[in-house]
Amino acid sequence: MEAEINLSESLEDYLEAIFNLIKENGSARVTDIARYLEIAASSVNQGLKKLNQEGLISQEKYGPIKLTKSGFKAAEKIYCRHKILYIFFNKTLGVSKKNADQDACSIEHALSEESFSKMVEYLIKNNYIEKKNCAFEMNTEKEEVKMTAEQLMLDKIKVGSKVEVVKIESKGRLKRKLMDMGLNRGAKVEVKGKAPMGDPIEIKVRGYSLSLRRDEAAEILVKEV
Amino acid sequence: MSLNKLRGKNNEVKLALAGNPNSGKTTMFNELTGSRQHVGNWPGVTVEKKTGRASYQNYSLEVIDLPGTYSLGAYSEDEVVARDFLTTGDYDVVLNIINSANLDRNLYFTVQLLEMGVDLIAVLNMADEAEKKGIKIDKQKLGQLLGTPVVETVASKGRGIDNLFAETVQHRDLSEAALKIDYGSEVEALISEVVSMLKKFDFTGQINQRWAAVKLIEHDPEAVKLLEREVGASKAKKIKSLIAERELKAEDDFDNIIIDRKYEFINKVIAESVQRPAEDQELENVSDKIDTIVTNKYLGIPIFMTVMWAIFKFTFTVGEPLIGYIETFFEAAGGWIGSLLLGAGASPLITSFITDGIIGGVGSVLVFIPNIFLLFLAIGVLEDSGYMSRAAYVMDKVMSKLGLHGKSFIPMIVGFGCNVPGVMATRTLDSKRDRIISILINPLMSCSARLPVYVVFAGALFSNHASTVVFSLYALGIVMAVIMAGVFNKILFKGERSHFVMELPPYRFPTLKGVFIHMWEKVGAFLKKAGTIIFSVVVLIWVLANLPLGVEYASAESLIGQFGQLIAPIFEPLGFGSWQAASSLVFGILAKEVVVGTLGVVYAAGEGGLRAALTANFSPLAAYSFLTMVLLYTPCIATLGAIKSETQSWKWPLITASYLFVLAWVVAFIVYQGGMLLGLGV
Numbered sequence: 001m002e003a004e005i006n007l008s009e010s011l012e013d014y015l016e017a018i019f020n021l022i023k024e025n026g027s028a029r030v031t032d033i034a035r036y037l038e039i040a041a042s043s044v045n046q047g048l049k050k051l052n053q054e055g056l057i058s059q060e061k062y063g064p065i066k067l068t069k070s071g072f073k074a075a076e077k078i079y080c081r082h083k084i085l086y087i088f089f090n091k092t093l094g095v096s097k098k099n100a101d102q103d104a105c106s107i108e109h110a111l112s113e114e115s116f117s118k119m120v121e122y123l124i125k126n127n128y129i130e131k132k133n134c135a136f137e138m139n140t141e142k143e144e145v146k147m148t149a150e151q152l153m154l155d156k157i158k159v160g161s162k163v164e165v166v167k168i169e170s171k172g173r174l175k176r177k178l179m180d181m182g183l184n185r186g187a188k189v190e191v192k193g194k195a196p197m198g199d200p201i202e203i204k205v206r207g208y209s210l211s212l213r214r215d216e217a218a219e220i221l222v223k224e225v
Numbered sequence: 226m227s228l229n230k231l232r233g234k235n236n237e238v239k240l241a242l243a244g245n246p247n248s249g250k251t252t253m254f255n256e257l258t259g260s261r262q263h264v265g266n267w268p269g270v271t272v273e274k275k276t277g278r279a280s281y282q283n284y285s286l287e288v289i290d291l292p293g294t295y296s297l298g299a300y301s302e303d304e305v306v307a308r309d310f311l312t313t314g315d316y317d318v319v320l321n322i323i324n325s326a327n328l329d330r331n332l333y334f335t336v337q338l339l340e341m342g343v344d345l346i347a348v349l350n351m352a353d354e355a356e357k358k359g360i361k362i363d364k365q366k367l368g369q370l371l372g373t374p375v376v377e378t379v380a381s382k383g384r385g386i387d388n389l390f391a392e393t394v395q396h397r398d399l400s401e402a403a404l405k406i407d408y409g410s411e412v413e414a415l416i417s418e419v420v421s422m423l424k425k426f427d428f429t430g431q432i433n434q435r436w437a438a439v440k441l442i443e444h445d446p447e448a449v450k451l452l453e454r455e456v457g458a459s460k461a462k463k464i465k466s467l468i469a470e471r472e473l474k475a476e477d478d479f480d481n482i483i484i485d486r487k488y489e490f491i492n493k494v495i496a497e498s499v500q501r502p503a504e505d506q507e508l509e510n511v512s513d514k515i516d517t518i519v520t521n522k523y524l525g526i527p528i529f530m531t532v533m534w535a536i537f538k539f540t541f542t543v544g545e546p547l548i549g550y551i552e553t554f555f556e557a558a559g560g561w562i563g564s565l566l567l568g569a570g571a572s573p574l575i576t577s578f579i580t581d582g583i584i585g586g587v588g589s590v591l592v593f594i595p596n597i598f599l600l601f602l603a604i605g606v607l608e609d610s611g612y613m614s615r616a617a618y619v620m621d622k623v624m625s626k627l628g629l630h631g632k633s634f635i636p637m638i639v640g641f642g643c644n645v646p647g648v649m650a651t652r653t654l655d656s657k658r659d660r661i662i663s664i665l666i667n668p669l670m671s672c673s674a675r676l677p678v679y680v681v682f683a684g685a686l687f688s689n690h691a692s693t694v695v696f697s698l699y700a701l702g703i704v705m706a707v708i709m710a711g712v713f714n715k716i717l718f719k720g721e722r723s724h725f726v727m728e729l730p731p732y733r734f735p736t737l738k739g740v741f742i743h744m745w746e747k748v749g750a751f752l753k754k755a756g757t758i759i760f761s762v763v764v765l766i767w768v769l770a771n772l773p774l775g776v777e778y779a780s781a782e783s784l785i786g787q788f789g790q791l792i793a794p795i796f797e798p799l800g801f802g803s804w805q806a807a808s809s810l811v812f813g814i815l816a817k818e819v820v821v822g823t824l825g826v827v828y829a830a831g832e833g834g835l836r837a838a839l840t841a842n843f844s845p846l847a848a849y850s851f852l853t854m855v856l857l858y859t860p861c862i863a864t865l866g867a868i869k870s871e872t873q874s875w876k877w878p879l880i881t882a883s884y885l886f887v888l889a890w891v892v893a894f895i896v897y898q899g900g901m902l903l904g905l906g907v
């Protein structure tokens with residue numbers, strides 16, 4: 001795993017807000033974040049500046065805010081903790097949805113690694129969550145990284161290698177198009193070649209040849225098989 | 226679904242061919258209908274609509290060739306046409322043409338159709354290729370699993386067609402229940418909730434409600450629009466927020482789950498009905514081998530250049546003598562009919578109208594035919610062989626730097642010959658943005674009609690540097706095209722992201738029949754659409770050159786001449802403010818080479834005298850400024866006509882005409898005034 005970045009509690013909140021906004025609306029803007037966290041836009045701007053310095057987000061002037069790869073990972077981690085806590089409170093303890101959500105929010109930043117993994121184990125054992133979900137991935141990531149092949153973006157894969165799609169990180173129409181062309185999770189992909197100037201690349205998927213630009217391939221997470 | 230079961234009683238059957246691109250739909254269409262077909266456009270868009278008729282036993286069949294599409298997700302204009310047609314259901318049976326050698330991806334579309342409740346026959350085309358690859362398909366089992374009739378064909382050899390006809394007439398009243406794929410408890414629960422809301426809101430439409438629900442859960446923008454239209458925004462919002470709320474709590478995105486389950490279903494179907502060799506035993510196929518050469522790091526670009534050069538050569542060298550024949554024919558016909566009319570006592574005005582106006586006008590349209598014919602022949606071969614998509618692949622990096630698409634290169638190359646087929650060649654681009662930008666910059670490719678103008682001026686005024694001057698004009702055109710592509714990208718289509726997710730189809734030998742039919746359609750469409758526009762403008766110009774009554778054709782006193790005088794001051798700052806220069810530019814809009822002829826007429830100079838007249842009336846600097854104007858200003862009527870018919874709107878030809886005029890003026894101004902400042906104006 002990458003080096004941990006220690007974030008202050010409020011920065012984690014920003015990151016989580018951005019993550020959720022992007023997930024829901026496809027984009028996150030300063031005003032959206034301010035509304036989401038119920039704080040002033042000026043303080044949002046300060047927070048964003050810090051996140052930018054940490055390399056967790058990238059923002060073009062007045063453009064939407066984007067999570068960088070490490071930003072995405074950090075946000076996903078917080079998001080997972082939130083969700084696990086929420087499920088734990090709501091499903092096992094029967095806490096009301098509203099309170100479960102609020103409590104999850106305040107505990108998520110301070111929860112120790114140990115309690116977190118114990119909680120996940122417990123939830124899996126009692127069938128509250130499936131193995132596939134994000135929490136499980138988070139929980140076992142360390143071992144899995146050692147056990148299975150490395151995960152990379154498709155544009156980094158050498159010509160001639162065979163890989164399997166893990167996740168499409170594109171959004172909207174591009175994501176849809178890629179999936180319609182047969183690039184969903186689990187699809188086997190072979191990198192066949194690249195154009196004379198190195199871009200686009202040609203891959204073989206589901207028995208046919210498909211071309212895509214490098215920046216499109218850079219949004220497809222794959223693992224070697 | 227039985228949407229509109231059209232003609233249950235009599236013997237009419239309406240068929241639609243649908244499937245992935247390159248699955249053999251058009252080949253099948255030609256095989257089914259012979260040559261009895263009609264080509265038009267789908268309402269409102271330039272996508273071709275082909276309908277044809279066939280008869281089988283005592284049945285009369287109407288066949289429609291839909292544009293190829295990979296899914297019902299609808300991205301390009303083509304795909305929207307196919308989807309709209311399939312969802313509104315104006316047909317009896319859909320023949321879903323499937324490439325048997327690539328079942329995985331083809332069945333993805335089939336499954337979507339079946340889920341929507343379309344009554345279809347699964348046509349396993351290219352059975353020969355599947356066989357060669359060692360793929361064995363159990364038709365019966367496949368039909369059972371999909372719940373639909375299955376027929377095997379080889380469209381390119383006419384195999385299985387009779388069988389297909391028999392199935393079709395037998396199944397014209399086919400009414401299958403929609404296919405149901407199990408999307409897992411979480412999604413299924415949501416689907417049934419959405420369906421019951423749809424029922425409550427009286428969302429009947431013509432559409433299968435479960436299918437609509439799945440589409441809504443996938444956030445399909447078209448489905449959302451349809452819902453809003455049918456039930457109103459506030460009710461639609463209720464459904465949308467229900468879905469959003471569930472998604473927030475879900476462990477996984479619903480669209481991921483849905484697509485995974487679809488492919489799981491397809492994999493299961495294939496596992497149960499298809500035998501194929503293990504992956505590592507598959508032969509390395511010929512296409513891959515060709516690709517390693519054609520897209521090779523060092524060979525890729527030289528091969529591309531050679532192919533483009535060959536097309537260009539082919540189109541314009543083979544075309545030239547043919548154009549010569551057409552010109553000679555129309556001149557002779559004009560002269561002959563003219564003397565015949567005069568002999569019969571027709572007034573000179575009527576005679577001139579018929580010879581100069583009508584015959585000359587028709588001639589000016591038909592002159593383009595050989596080029597367009599040959600060009601589309603060449604493009605047809607490239608497309609059918611599979612090289613076209615490789616050319617785009619090889620060039621995409623360069624073109625996307627310019628804000629264009631890999632496929633934009635072909636129209637640009639073609640434009641150097643003639644902008645009319647250049648504009649028409651943009652059809653191969655599927656994003657509207659790429660297409661419009663390619664059209665807008667196409668006239669900046671200096672077409673062959675502008676060359677005579679350059680040659681005359683260069684010969685008269687730059688005899689020592691003639692070729693350098695001509696070359697610099699071509700280069701200037703390209704530079705301007707690059708700049709304008711960047712500008713349009715910024716101002717017209719801000720932020721739209723185009724992509725290059727494109728199939729590279731296997732290489733194939735193009736069939737003669739396929740290529741010829743392809744070519745004939747394009748030429749026919751040009752004749753019909755651009756022809757009428759060009760023709761009427763030509764007649765209009767003739768009228769203006771002859772009014773007021775009694776003036777000499779195109780003289781200073783004619784309306785055109787007067788117009789020339791009126792607008793001449795505009796060109797004063799550019800160094801050529803005479804009415805002669807101005808009216809030659811006006812006539813140049815008819816066709817660029819006419820500029821030379823008009824200058825000959827208005828300076829009342831013969832062939833040899835024109836050079837002297839030009840030397841006397843233009844300084845070298847003014848001449849160069851004039852040539853930049855000729856290069857860049859408003860394109861000819863034929864090009865504008867082609868833009869109108871390709872974009873189906875007057876907006877784009879008007880924008881093209883005006884932006885180019887402004888651009889030409891500005892550049893010529895900079896050339897002339899800059900030259901004066903540098904002391905070149907002698």
Ligand SMILES: Nc1nc2c(ncn2[C@@H]2O[C@H](COP(=O)(O)OP(=O)(O)O)[C@@H](O)[C@H]2O)c(=O)[nH]1
Nearest residue numbers: 246247248249250251252350351379380381733
């Ligand atoms: N081997 C083989 N080739 C075919 C068959 N049907 C069509 N083709 C070829 O496949 C290519 C694409 O066909 P076309 O009809 O243009 O496909 P469309 O894009 O679906 O309209 C052409 O080169 C056809 O000659 C077939 O059954 N067997």
Ligand SMILES: [Mg+2]
Nearest residue numbers: 250251252293
């Ligand atoms: Mg076709």
